[in-house]
Amino acid sequence: MYGYDELDQALVDQRVAEFRDQVRRHLAGELSEDEFRPLRLRNGLYIQRHAPMLRIAIPYGLLNARQLRALAAIARRYDRGYGHFTTRQNLQLNWPALADVPDILAELAQVQMHAIQTSGNCVRNVTADHLAGIAPDEIDDPRPYCELIRQWATLHPEFTYLPRKFKIAVTGSAEDRAASEVHDIGLQLRRSAQGEIGFSVRVGGGLGRAPAIGQVVREWLPLPELFAYLEAILRVYNLHGRRDNIHKARIKVLLKSLGLERFRAEVEAEWQMSRAGAPQLTAAEVERVRGFFQLQPYETLEDYDPTAGREISFKAWYRYNTRAHRVPGYRAVFVSLKAHGAVPGDMSSAQMEGVAALAERVSFGLIRSTHTQNLLLADVPQHTLYEVWRELAALGLAMPNIGTLTDMIACPGLDFCSLANAGTIVVARQIQERFDNLDYLYDLGEIEIKMSGCMNACGHHHVGHIGILGVDKHGEEWYQISLGGSANGTTALGEVIGPSVAQHEVAPTLERIVETYRELREEDERFIDTVRRLGVTPFRERAYAAHPAAA
Amino acid sequence: MRHILRRRDIVEDSWRYLGEEVGPGDPLIVPLAELRAERERWWNWTGRLGARLKPSDRVEDLTADLPRLDLVAVEFPNPGDGRGYSQARLLRERLRFRGELRAVGAGVRQDQAFLLARCGFDCLEPTAAASLEAVRSALHRYDVAYQPGAPQVELRRQRFFGRGAAP
Numbered sequence: 168m169y170g171y172d173e174l175d176q177a178l179v180d181q182r183v184a185e186f187r188d189q190v191r192r193h194l195a196g197e198l199s200e201d202e203f204r205p206l207r208l209r210n211g212l213y214i215q216r217h218a219p220m221l222r223i224a225i226p227y228g229l230l231n232a233r234q235l236r237a238l239a240a241i242a243r244r245y246d247r248g249y250g251h252f253t254t255r256q257n258l259q260l261n262w263p264a265l266a267d268v269p270d271i272l273a274e275l276a277q278v279q280m281h282a283i284q285t286s287g288n289c290v291r292n293v294t295a296d297h298l299a300g301i302a303p304d305e306i307d308d309p310r311p312y313c314e315l316i317r318q319w320a321t322l323h324p325e326f327t328y329l330p331r332k333f334k335i336a337v338t339g340s341a342e343d344r345a346a347s348e349v350h351d352i353g354l355q356l357r358r359s360a361q362g363e364i365g366f367s368v369r370v371g372g373g374l375g376r377a378p379a380i381g382q383v384v385r386e387w388l389p390l391p392e393l394f395a396y397l398e399a400i401l402r403v404y405n406l407h408g409r410r411d412n413i414h415k416a417r418i419k420v421l422l423k424s425l426g427l428e429r430f431r432a433e434v435e436a437e438w439q440m441s442r443a444g445a446p447q448l449t450a451a452e453v454e455r456v457r458g459f460f461q462l463q464p465y466e467t468l469e470d471y472d473p474t475a476g477r478e479i480s481f482k483a484w485y486r487y488n489t490r491a492h493r494v495p496g497y498r499a500v501f502v503s504l505k506a507h508g509a510v511p512g513d514m515s516s517a518q519m520e521g522v523a524a525l526a527e528r529v530s531f532g533l534i535r536s537t538h539t540q541n542l543l544l545a546d547v548p549q550h551t552l553y554e555v556w557r558e559l560a561a562l563g564l565a566m567p568n569i570g571t572l573t574d575m576i577a578c579p580g581l582d583f584c585s586l587a588n589a590g591t592i593v594v595a596r597q598i599q600e601r602f603d604n605l606d607y608l609y610d611l612g613e614i615e616i617k618m619s620g621c622m623n624a625c626g627h628h629h630v631g632h633i634g635i636l637g638v639d640k641h642g643e644e645w646y647q648i649s650l651g652g653s654a655n656g657t658t659a660l661g662e663v664i665g666p667s668v669a670q671h672e673v674a675p676t677l678e679r680i681v682e683t684y685r686e687l688r689e690e691d692e693r694f695i696d697t698v699r700r701l702g703v704t705p706f707r708e709r710a711y712a713a714h715p716a717a718a
Numbered sequence: 719m720r721h722i723l724r725r726r727d728i729v730e731d732s733w734r735y736l737g738e739e740v741g742p743g744d745p746l747i748v749p750l751a752e753l754r755a756e757r758e759r760w761w762n763w764t765g766r767l768g769a770r771l772k773p774s775d776r777v778e779d780l781t782a783d784l785p786r787l788d789l790v791a792v793e794f795p796n797p798g799d800g801r802g803y804s805q806a807r808l809l810r811e812r813l814r815f816r817g818e819l820r821a822v823g824a825g826v827r828q829d830q831a832f833l834l835a836r837c838g839f840d841c842l843e844p845t846a847a848a849s850l851e852a853v854r855s856a857l858h859r860y861d862v863a864y865q866p867g868a869p870q871v872e873l874r875r876q877r878f879f880g881r882g883a884a885p
Contacts, residue, residue: 174875177862185859189829205798206829288798318864318877324836325807328800394878405804410773444811446866446878 168229168533169314169459171279178321179276182283186210187269194266209289209327211282212268215585221260221268222285223275227295227313227337228256228536232523235534237278239519245271250519252504252512254576254627255334256294256536257285261583283321288329288416290320290401294336296344297537300460301545303493306356307364309339311457312393319394319446326401330408331416333401334373337366346538346654348372349630351418352400353381364390370400370430371422374624378660379419384431390453392438395445399438403430463531463546468496473552483605484556484567489547496549500530502542502559503566503574507599510592511577512540521562529555540576541569572614572681573599576627580620580637581644587620589637589644594618594673601674611681614694617652630654632695633677634661646673650680650706651698664707676710683709721850722820723842725870726857728850731843733768733789747791750775753783761786768818773801777808789818791843794825803837810838810868828856836867 171179186206193203207213211222223238230238238258242250245267251259263271275281285292293313300308316335320326326333338345339356347353353369366388372381388396404418407425422430474482490499502522504512522542526534529551530544537543542564547555559565568574575598578584580591595618602608617631628634634649645667652661668676681694683706688697698706720731733745740746747768753760760767761783768789769780780790790809792802802821809815820841821834827844831853834842842853861874 174862174864174877177875178860178864181860181862185829202797202827288800321864322833322860323865324833324863324867325803326800327833328798328803328830402804402807406801410799410801440812442881444807444866444880446864447881448878452878 168231169226169310169456175318176276176279179279179281179283182210182281182322183269183272183276186272190265190269205287205328208287209284210272211285212265213286213585215261215583218262219265219268220583221263221271221282222253223250223258223260223280223282224285224292225256225258225280225536226317227293227299227310228297228538229310230534230536232527232532232534234278234280235519235523235526237274237280239516239523241271241274242519243516248517249513249515251510251579252514252536252540252542254538254540254578254625255292256297256538257292258536259579261579284327286332288331288333289327290323290329290333290335293317293320294334294345294350294538296338296340297535297539297543298344298490298499298545299339300462301492301494301497301499302340302342302344303491304342305340305493306358307339308457308460309337309345309354309356310460311453312354312356312366312390313337314456314459315393315448315453316397319397323401325398326405329401329405330410331413331418333404333418335397343655343658344538346627346630346658348381348658349374349378349627349654350381352397357387359387366390366393368396368400370434371419372658373417373419374627374629375417376414376622376624377419378624378629379423380658380660381419382422382427384427384434391448391450392442394448395442396434396438398445399434399441402441403433403437407433462494465494465497465546466548468494468548468550470495471549473549477553480567481553481556483609484560484565485552487567487571487609488565488569489552492546494546498547498549498552500544500547500552500555500559501537501569502534502544502564503569504541504564505568505574506563506566507568507573507603508596509563511575511595514542518562518564521558522564525555525558539574541574567605568608570613570615571608572602572611572616572633572677573608575616575618576631577618578620578625580618584620584625586623587637588622588639589620589646590670591618591620591626591635591637594635594637594646594670597671597674598677601678611685612691612693614681615653616677627654628652629660630658631661632698633680635673638667640667644670646670648673648676648680648710650703651695653695662703664703664710666711679709679712680706720843720846723850723853724818725840726854728854733766735770745788747789750780754779757783768820770822771802771805773799773805775805777805777813780809781813784813784815787815787817789820789841790815791820791822792839794821794823794830796823797825797827797830799825803833806834806837806839826853828852831856832859832871835870836863836865838868838870840868840870 336347369381535543581587618635619626630652649661743765745766822843
């Protein structure tokens with residue numbers, strides 16, 4: 168993985184010193200809450216329902232064991248012994264004290280981590296495919312480009328006070344596992360006939376209040392022009408994006424109001440005029456960063472079936488929680504943060520330390536966070552899988568449900584977030600209880616549930632096969648259900664099936680929906696394909712049948 | 719008497735804004751809209767002339783007047799409005815403005831000083847309550863950066879450079 172040089176380290180250290188001074192001035196009364204807010208937000212610090220919430224950046228979801236141990240130690244010392252992994256591959260602490268945050272940041276800096284630009288109206292953590300570098304279908308590893316973008320965006324002199332938050336994702340595979348089409352900028356790696364690397368550039372995707380799928384502004388952007396083109400997009404947005412209404416300030420609104428053709432013309436003109444002064448991405452710099460992401464020193468192994476003769480629960484785990492690796496003899500292993508009874512994405516300090524130790528033994532000391540709120544050990548020799556399974560099971564991290572209905576995404580919801588309208592944790596628990604039978608889950612197959620506690624859509628509900636959105640209805644927590652969303656492969660926004668349902672009715676309604684699927688599916692048809700084939704009508708009819716609580 | 723930070727120096731401001739008390743031949747800053755409305759009048763002003771941009775003003779509208787101008791003041795009504803950063807870079811890099819580039823308003827504070835200077839501002843005019851000493855020392859919070867920037871801030875190390883710039 169990328170390792171800081173003296174410049175990277177100095178910048179993070181100086182940021183800590185700056186933030187320490189900002190906190191000091193705030194606590195001394197020199198900076199009012201209104202003055203302090205944009206400063207703390209640009210360092211990942213929210214003031215939430217119970218306490219501040221600190222969002223720590225995990226650039227493109229890559230961690231080493233030392234960093235995960237540091238996160239565990241920080242969560243134990245400054246928080247309540249756990250953290251929450253988010254859909255943007257970051258880690259949130261829910262209970263730090265404001266006065267401790269500078270010390271937390273200083274400890275993070277010692278392991279080459281930070282919280283820079285994890286919130287606020289600026290360029291956020293750059294995210295990537297969690298199978299980057301090992302996926303069999305990959306064009307090129309997106310992570311070197313993510314790292315370059317991270318550096319380019321960090322404390323950018325021109326683009327630190329944008330109209331609204333700005334999210335960039337990079338994907339290098341045919342299957343888009345980074346949800347790049349619902350980002351402000353989605354970069355999809357391409358390789359030309361001559362073997363040159365470039366990107367197709369999508370702009371204007373996003374979830375939130377007015378969900379939109381990104382549109383292709385440029386089919387082919389050569390790698391050396393990456394920064395120049397990003398600057399052109401950001402400059403058009405910075406100058407012309409709306410600042411009078413927070414709900415209309417994302418770049419998707421600007422793109423829609425100008426129309427794709429005019430937006431593209433503006434960006435292209437800006438690019439042509441400004442590229443001479445834009446930061447150059449030299450071949451030497453690309454090579455320097457690429458050097459950090461070389462292939463691991465894999466052993467020469469052969470693929471075999473490690474489940475032969477093993478118990479059925481190991482076979483289930485192997486089938487659901489591991490993935491193909493491009494190197495023979497290896498698998499990628501999901502660390503499920505979706506145990507039934509647990510909060511999706513939550514992880515205790517002890518679990519973090521256990522996974523760090525395991526990663527050091529069997530996966531080159533590296534750990535990845537996924538946008539589905541799990542972790543991944545990317546390079547595990549197949550002959551160690553049985554042992555890995557037993558260790559993960561002992562840690563409570565081997566729930567064999569990856570890709571199934573209970574591998575759901577959920578934001579922290581009303582229990583923690585001051586923006587939320589409704590709880591998500593309680594609903595997640597209901598769903599886990601109602602769908603606790605693994606054979607039933609396996610029969611249902613691949614279903615993505617994505618749940619958000621409010622319109623801001625941190626839980627990506629619009630792109631869930633089943634989306635659940637918490638709404639406030641006269642002071643009560645109700646839930647709107649949508650079907651047919653998807654963020655990988657064919658990006659689509661889900662369709663709301665009808666009136667929202669009361670909290671205790673969410674899981675029963677889901678059961679009626681998936682039962683409808685079981686009746687209507689053809690052969691091995693996945694849930695999402697049945698919904699696409701038949702539309703939402705048959706599901707709507709059944710979802711509300713004999714359903715007095717619907718209103 | 720208003721004070722400003724001009725490069726590294728805290729100095730009295732000899733410039734006047736239109737609407738303030740102005741003597742004949744005083745250096746005068748007029749809003750872009752005013753300059754466009756009465757171009758001949760302001761070009762004939764006997765003293766030095768400056769223009770003041772609002773965040774919504776188009777920098778390109780100033781092109782024809784730049785040869786007459788010794789100063790451009792860019793407004794930052796609050797810290798969250800970042801349009802002025804782009805306006806500054808356009809003035810410096812595209813329109814090649816070499817006069818004084820001044821950031822003015824409630825959005826000009828010590829916590830923005832480093833970024834403002836990197837975008838080409840060589841003069842900062844915070845609201846009266848701000849400590850200019852604090853703003854000045856904030857220019858040195860960082861001695862490294864990733865991106866190219868204006869020469870107003872001296873850096874020890876920088877990662878990326880513009881075309882033709884020596885690495």
